[in-house]
Amino acid sequence: MTIKLATCACRIAIALLAMLMLTQSSPAQARSKLPALHEMTIGKCIRQAAAGHEWLERTLWGLRDQEGGWIGAEILNTDGSYDLGPMQVNSWWVGRISKILRHSGSDVRHWLIHDACFNVRAARWIFLSALAVTGDYWQAVGAYHSPTKLRQQRYRANVAEKLIKRFGSDLFE
Numbered sequence: 001m002t003i004k005l006a007t008c009a010c011r012i013a014i015a016l017l018a019m020l021m022l023t024q025s026s027p028a029q030a031r032s033k034l035p036a037l038h039e040m041t042i043g044k045c046i047r048q049a050a051a052g053h054e055w056l057e058r059t060l061w062g063l064r065d066q067e068g069g070w071i072g073a074e075i076l077n078t079d080g081s082y083d084l085g086p087m088q089v090n091s092w093w094v095g096r097i098s099k100i101l102r103h104s105g106s107d108v109r110h111w112l113i114h115d116a117c118f119n120v121r122a123a124r125w126i127f128l129s130a131l132a133v134t135g136d137y138w139q140a141v142g143a144y145h146s147p148t149k150l151r152q153q154r155y156r157a158n159v160a161e162k163l164i165k166r167f168g169s170d171l172f173e
Contacts (some may be wrong), residue, residue, distance in 0.1 A: 038070055041116045045086075045117035049117070056124070058163060058167055060120065060123065060127075061162075061163070061166055063087060063123060063141070063159060064123075066162050067088035068088070069085055069086045069087060069119075070085075070086055071085065071113075071114065071119075073088065073113065074113050075088065084109065085119035087120055087122070089119055089123055091109065093122065094109050094112065097122060126144055127141070127144050128140075130143035141155065141156050141159050142155050142156045
């Protein structure tokens, strides 16, 4: 009798384990949900950074769509710098941001890579700083990417395409 109960309990445990395994996400399924969760997080950060300014929110989305980074991104550039996080903030900015915040460069770099909202706020600051210096929206968009005029021109055109794709062609009317 004891052996039959033990065998029966073992079969039930195996059946429950099999059911549990079938209803749980596989590691691949869990990974596929991660980008969607990251995009939701980045979207929330963009809305917060824009603080209700529709033009700024749209600008940040345009930059985001052009840059195509992600939480955890650390992309090596040909010049030895890195593009960090969702907004691909260049590592060149780490020293400047760390001085302003009075935190170590390693902290700032870590936050740019792993904290989506910190990364978006840094991108907002870079863009708005360029806007304050240039006084021109499109020059500021280009300056977000590069100090080189030719590269700025191409970048502005790409961001404009991304804005139209996301918000429609009447965006600029």
